[in-house]
Amino acid sequence: MYSNLEELTQHIVFHYFAEISAIPRGSGNEQAISDYLVRFAQERNLKVIQDETLNVIIKKAATTGYESAPTVIIQGHMDIVCEKNQDTTHDFDKDPLQLRIIGDMLYATDTTLGADNGIAVAYALALLDSTDIPHPSLEVVITTEEETTMNGAIAVDASHFTGKIFINLDSEEDGKLLVSSAGGVHVTQVLPIIWAQASKDEVAYRIRIRGLKGGHSGISINKERGNSTKLLGRVLHDLSTEFPYSIQQISGGLKSNAIPREAEAIVWIQSNDVNNIQERIEQWEQTFKNELRMTDPGVSIGFEKIKSNSTAVFAEDTKQKAITALLLIPHGVQAMSMGIAGLVESSTNLGVVSTTDSAIHFENEIRSSIKSAKANMVTQAKTLADMLGCEVLIDADYPEWPYHPDSQVKKLFEQTYREKYGKEIDVIAVHAGIECGVFIEKIPGLDAVSLGPDMFHVHTPDEHVSIPSTINNWEYFIYTLGKMKVD
Template structure:
């Protein structure tokens, strides 16, 4: 077991993971990490391509004896979800991640770790840097903006690739082979704000929900974790049925593909209603703790006085539409697969609510392994928006990755796993967006699988990765590359 970072980074994979952890690489802010990858390749005289959206493709010739083995594409993404606890001081535009070891786990300090998908970058760099690992010709492609739009993968030019076997390293469970994933789409409902003014006898308070676990909106959606935006909608609706109050802003969540952990509303209430509203919110503390005792036992709701000079508040019409949107926009599992036991087929996540000077936006991430169901769910959200006279914006529509029972790559990884560990590898599908679907659409005949080490609580500040699993998964990965000469 590694007891400190100096020991840990003596391993090539963790050396490179620590190196890229020094470079800010949130989605949309990938220039520095992209340039780092280009320099890495140039310093080793490897062929490198950096395209207009900052994707990087690095090619390395086959080692001796592997010249006739089919070329392999190694794929991951360079961007990460940047999330921190609200009270944490960290600038994701410039600050390095602060890595720390707890037992067998590697964490960042009060921020996301970026193992999703920095571990793919670290594996790729360790492989490209090695001169003692046998492998076929390699085409390593590291994409941008996977966590937000998949625009990087969508923009990749297929002419750069000869390989027809793709190994994606964006899975999060060691010993499991991912062979299928859901498609998804980002849908935003835009509600125009009509403004009014609060009355003289009203005071400003913040209603704030905290303490939820959140998580990846695909991987964790079946864990029935609380959605702070939906919980806040319930509270605001209940209060509006008993009290006269106004809303100045509603904000919640950070990313559409992360189950929101925190949400808040700034409200203006009459002085005489402060105490009864406080009592009502205390009751909701008990209600939410009871409802979420197994999934989110630390959920809390706060009612705090605020000193706000602006008296602008939503008109009664806007307030009604905003609360109705929070209640009606769907969230959670919408259907389970009848083909694969335990697999979520379709879901939606109301991930982000944002108030600006002119609009309130409600951002949802919709997923399904069936294109027709995905389309139907978009229609549902569109219908709600039209009913409330809102605009709907649709983007980041990416394809599903269909299961191929005749996949040679699947067979290869199953056979090498059994040979190395003397047991069967578990083959799985996942309810999340994986770039394999985009590449399969682009490259005719492409055969894909996805692997990765054990990563926990991705897209949250508690994200962590198993050190031993990372090393084990790395050794299995390079073992399979070595064995390709025998199996392909």
């Protein structure tokens, strides 16, 4: 369809996607992209608001004939998940993404693509820049920190909006209309470290688990993919039952809302145990390959001698508590919905484990479409933390988006899909966190849907988006806006 980027970027949507792909915009690093959006609006004499959280609201008047149509709020987020392959030198703080086309898919190179949610931003910019697309009065809001805390959406001042129709562009399946999502909360258990010194007969080795697919902790949590931190916990526990060794560091995962693909521990072991531990680790690799043969056949465990600049290691009590935490912090689906077939109701993801000078941090993303179930999982996390002597930090608590079967905007999108394609659109709910729930709490009477093109392996370096689906979804989106004219 498109053989090269130069040809692809002739399409207005991909023109803007390529532009923003040159701007670093990881969560918490949104100043440059936020300023870009403000300049974009100013250059087109559009009303623009940039708040203290760097959210940007851009307003555009209705086109001729649509002055009486209800105002539409269009929403996406400007930040992306910054995941890369371990051997790449890409710097997300300053380097542009390197886009490439494979078949009819668009990828970055060894990094996340940022189609989540750069496609929404590109759609919005293409619409705001247009002079020939009919539409009602628009209030476009692009938020910050969606991928980490949703603090951008939480901080938005609802008084800036007059619209009651809300179109979120943060979905990842073409031909599907999203009408409900889970709420979530970020919970970190912080285990204080008591330090000791490695004995003179111990040498430093790295145990590294790699080769897992990972994925979005909402979208992919039911695919039974391996969690590298949980696998590492099993290995460390098994070794502790037979071999005396010390742990210097544990780390795994990069984002709490991404299933961790890699994890490692730096351990100090006695020289005469090296061969036996090597053999045990090889056995574990075969165990994991068997367990994960359908989901993560590429899983591997490395075991290599390293030079360490320090001989500080966890005291035995800290070591045992750390291993216990890795084993007992839940991961995966906790409950399935009894109301919507195939929908995950509740889950938890041990997404990041990190070691500092003073503590080990275990970061969890808890999700549920039931408020009380989410609260119960937080209680369980607190109870385990109390048993292990951990401090608990709770943030990024965002609400669920309830399903409303009588939604008028849902009915409109169903009607226009039927008109355009001659078939019914698939109306779905999702276990991911969508900002619609935050805005529905802020704006009484808000009627919301979410849509987007086909995306694959989001939150991983293999993230890619379908080019024809992106164009098809854009055409469906603007076709529906065109049907909002009031006679």
